[in-house]
Amino acid sequence: MKTNPINDSLGIFPKSWTEKHAGRIPGNIPIWVGILSELTEFGIFFVAYFIAKFYYPEEFTQGPQSLHTSLGVTNTIVLLTSSYFMAKAMANIRLDNKPKCERYLWLAFLCGCLYLMIKTWEFYWNDLQGFGPSTSEFFTVYYYMTFNHFLHVGWASCAILWVIYRLRCGAYSSKENSGLEALAVYWHMIDLMWILIFPLLYVLR
Amino acid sequence: MKTIGKLEYYLFALIAITLFNTFLGEKFASTTLVTILIALTVTYKGFMVIDHLMELKGANKNLRFLMRLYFVIFPSLIIVSAFY
Numbered sequence: 001m002k003t004n005p006i007n008d009s010l011g012i013f014p015k016s017w018t019e020k021h022a023g024r025i026p027g028n029i030p031i032w033v034g035i036l037s038e039l040t041e042f043g044i045f046f047v048a049y050f051i052a053k054f055y056y057p058e059e060f061t062q063g064p065q066s067l068h069t070s071l072g073v074t075n076t077i078v079l080l081t082s083s084y085f086m087a088k089a090m091a092n093i094r095l096d097n098k099p100k101c102e103r104y105l106w107l108a109f110l111c112g113c114l115y116l117m118i119k120t121w122e123f124y125w126n127d128l129q130g131f132g133p134s135t136s137e138f139f140t141v142y143y144y145m146t147f148n149h150f151l152h153v154g155w156a157s158c159a160i161l162w163v164i165y166r167l168r169c170g171a172y173s174s175k176e177n178s179g180l181e182a183l184a185v186y187w188h189m190i191d192l193m194w195i196l197i198f199p200l201l202y203v204l205r
Numbered sequence: 206m207k208t209i210g211k212l213e214y215y216l217f218a219l220i221a222i223t224l225f226n227t228f229l230g231e232k233f234a235s236t237t238l239v240t241i242l243i244a245l246t247v248t249y250k251g252f253m254v255i256d257h258l259m260e261l262k263g264a265n266k267n268l269r270f271l272m273r274l275y276f277v278i279f280p281s282l283i284i285v286s287a288f289y
Contacts, residue, residue, distance in 0.1 A: 022268075
């Protein structure tokens with residue numbers, strides 16, 4: 001696979017991390033700086049969750065039982081499906097099949113929108129049940145994590161629109177698609193964070 | 206280039222594991238065993254996305270190591286939390 005020039009010249013990571021020494025970097029280094037920063041941010045949320053659960057075990061046993069689990073499951077499936085569409089978009093750009101790549105990007109975008117709608121409905125449903133960020137320590141952590149994740153899905157969905165525009169402009173091909181791949185790995189990172197958030201907030205009691 | 210069949214297999218496996226996790230959480234009391242099972246499946250799901258959808262398998266070994274480490278550390282904390 002051809003080496004992306006930016007991954008050789010951007011001296012952020014040690015030399016041993018370059019593509020020459022450690023292997024190909026999907027996307028580009030700047031997106032990985034972003035991804036590692038986001039992982040740190042979510043890591044702090046997860047640590048906060050475990051500390052809060054240690055001090056308020058009762059709230060964290062009751063809390064998940066108050067949530068609309070079906071909406072959480074549906075959103076998990078929607079995000080996993082969106083990741084699949086994103087992988088299919090990557091597979092098709094490598095074949096230079098741009099119409100199919102665009103179709104899969106639109107499907108991933110629609111999944112992102114569906115996730116946002118379901119999450120908005122879930123926040124509304126919580127509100128109808130009388131649950132809010134200050135209801136208990138569990139709900140404070142719940143809103144902190146899920147709203148933050150909500151924002152990430154929102155701006156990544158906007159990024160899909162930008163990538164579709166760039167694709168239509170002819171910016172991506174089987175030889176040069178690092179911009180599209182950067183979005184794909186970012187989108188998968190968002191999916192990965194939900195894979196951790198879902199059991200913590202909806203399943204474990 | 207991945208074959209189409211493989212991507213679909215990963216999607217169905219990920220959905221099946223998600224439904225299995227939810228079933229465990231809904232139908233069984235949150236015992237240590239259930240918590241450990243859920244933590245292990247979360248790790249497996251994470252590894253699957255990292256290796257096959259993010260395509261880090263065979264790519265940069267340091268990035269892959271960091272991503273996989275994340276899905277070892279936090280599921281381990283899930284297991285630790287079962288003993289609170």
